[in-house]
Amino acid sequence: MSDPAPSLARLLPGVAGALEADGFDVDPALGLGRWPRVCTVLVDGLGARLLAERGGHAPALRRAAQSQPDGAATELRTTVPSTTATALATLGTGCHPAAHGLVGYRAFRPGGTGVVNHLTWPADVDPEEWQPHPTVFERVLATGVPVTMVGPKQFAGSGLTRAALRGPRYVAAESLDARVAAAARALRATPRAMVNVYWGDVDKTGHARGCGSHEWAGELERIDAGLAALRRLAPADAVVLVTADHGMVDCPPQRRLDVAEHPHLREEVLATAGEPRLVQLRTGPGAAERVAGRWADALAGRAEVRVLDSAVAAGWLGGEPGSRVRARVGDVLVAAHGDLAVVDSERDEASLLGMVGQHGSVTDVETAVPLLRLLP
Incomplete structure (x- = not known):
């Protein structure tokens, strides 16, 4: 960037x-x-x-x-x-x-x-x-x-x-x-x-x-x-x-990470938003750093994982969000590299799971x- x-x-x-x-x-x-x-x-x-x-x-x-x-x-x-x-x-x-x-x-x-x-x-x-x-x-x-x-x-x-x-x-x-x-x-x-x-x-x-x-x-x-x-x-x-x-x-299915197959990645995650190339995680109180560490370990070399303040400092949102916008963004952001897409086959809609080409990351x-x- x-x-x-x-x-x-x-x-x-x-x-x-x-x-x-x-x-x-x-x-x-x-x-x-x-x-x-x-x-x-x-x-x-x-x-x-x-x-x-x-x-x-x-x-x-x-x-x-x-x-x-x-x-x-x-x-x-x-x-x-x-x-x-x-x-x-x-x-x-x-x-x-x-x-x-x-x-x-x-x-x-x-x-x-x-x-x-x-x-x-x-x-x-x-x-x-x-x-x-x-x-x-x-x-x-x-x-x-x-x-x-x-x-x-x-x-x-x-x-x-x-x-x-x-x-x-x-x-x-x-x-x-x-x-x-x-x-x-x-x-x-x-x-x-x-x-x-x-x-x-x-x-x-x-x-x-x-x-x-x-x-x-x-x-x-x-x-x-x-x-x-x-x-x-x-x-x-x-x-x-x-x-x-x-x-x-293009994100081949065999290269995707399916959260349903890695249940530990759901620990302390209350909800997800964003898209498969830039997943946003809402976490429990005080849990953002632990969740970020868990996801960074699982995706080592395949994604950039940042807590919100770090993502803002890196320029991902183009500036410092006020309280109105900050409340809409995840506590942890996961930006895919290479051809990675992060999906959840138990929760994502079929149309999202079927997409070959993806976008959203940095x-x-x-x-x-x-x-x-x-x-x-």
């Missing part, structure tokens, strides 16, 4: 600066320049290292990587945990997890052992109270610049959208071609425009088949062709930016994401 690449938190404020929206400044480190229309495409799961390894399947993105402006950032650092809900909240608010509070796929409910799943979202949790910071979109809209979000119908008004990405006019479009067309229309509709597109099938394919699979390569080819089409349809005075929320690691493969400009 010592890489000097700018964080994902800086991207949308930098886009607003490129649009010359009131109250935002140009971010020299991003090297975006000034544009009256900007389209940001977030390709879920498209880590920078994966793109570099498999760039032969993405000619448009490969050409873009070779023609970036001198001195412009071509990578960003995403959040830790490096997971979709956390990263989207950081993208949308410009805040780190320690501030916005979406601290993983699953976070603890304050004062208890229950969890909030940030993707499915419980009915009794108000997303706008859970994440109260204004989004960059809301702030840009207040300056008079039109803002549009293009994504699947199921995300319109969802808990995660309301918490992390609220504000824009939402255009529902299911297929890649439909999203490309909708984004191009939004860019052309007004002299100034901030347009944002979400595409999730790279991530879905990686979870189901693995990011080393032929299917993943095929999905990369498809999104690359879609991005090339978007560039052709976009106005000449628009820039198309491509980024991601996280990378991915590794370079998971935390480095691209920032590529598709120029006219």
Whole structure:
């Protein structure tokens, strides 16, 4: 996490600066320049290292990587945990997890052992109270610049959208071609425009088949062709930016640690949250150090195990969480290295147990994401 690449938190404020929206400044480190229309495409799961390894399947993105402006950032650092809900909240608010509070796929409910799943979202949790910071979109809209979000119908008004990405006019479009067309229309509709597109099938394919699979390569080819089409349809005075929320690691079943087979790892653990690549443990009073030691011994060389204060000091949450957010984070955090995933076959849902590709940890493969400009 010592890489000097700018964080994902800086991207949308930098886009607003490129649009010359009131109250935002140009971010020299991003090297975006000034544009009256900007389209940001977030390709879920498209880590920078994966793109570099498999760039032969993405000619448009490969050409873009070779023609970036001198001195412009071509990578960003995403959040830790490096997971979709956390990263989207950081993208949308410009805040780190320690501030916005979406601290993983699953976070603890304050004062208890229950969890909030940030993707499915419980009915009794108000997303706008859970994440109260204004989004960059809301702030840009207040300056008079039109803002549009293009994504699947199921995300319109969802808990995660309301918490992390609220504000824009939402255009529902299911297929890649439909999203490309909708984004191009939004860019052309007004002299100034901030347009944002979400595409999730790279991530879905990686979870189901693995990011080393032929299917993943095929999905990369498809999104690359879609991005090339978007560039052709976009106005000449628009820039198309491509980024991601996280990378991915393939975790073979035989390399996983199943907590159900190691019952001593449950000792003094009241509940678990997070994800298989960054497990969060809620412990009994005064037990955090003992639990951390137990897990560190069991995972020697395969994971980095820290109590919460140590994880904060290492920069895992991007800052010092206040009491509101601290109550949602585990007392012990277990960040997987290599191809390790930590599961519990007695308690985890089948969909989680069946995933091949995983993400969430602190590794370079998971935390480095691209920032590529598709120029006219």
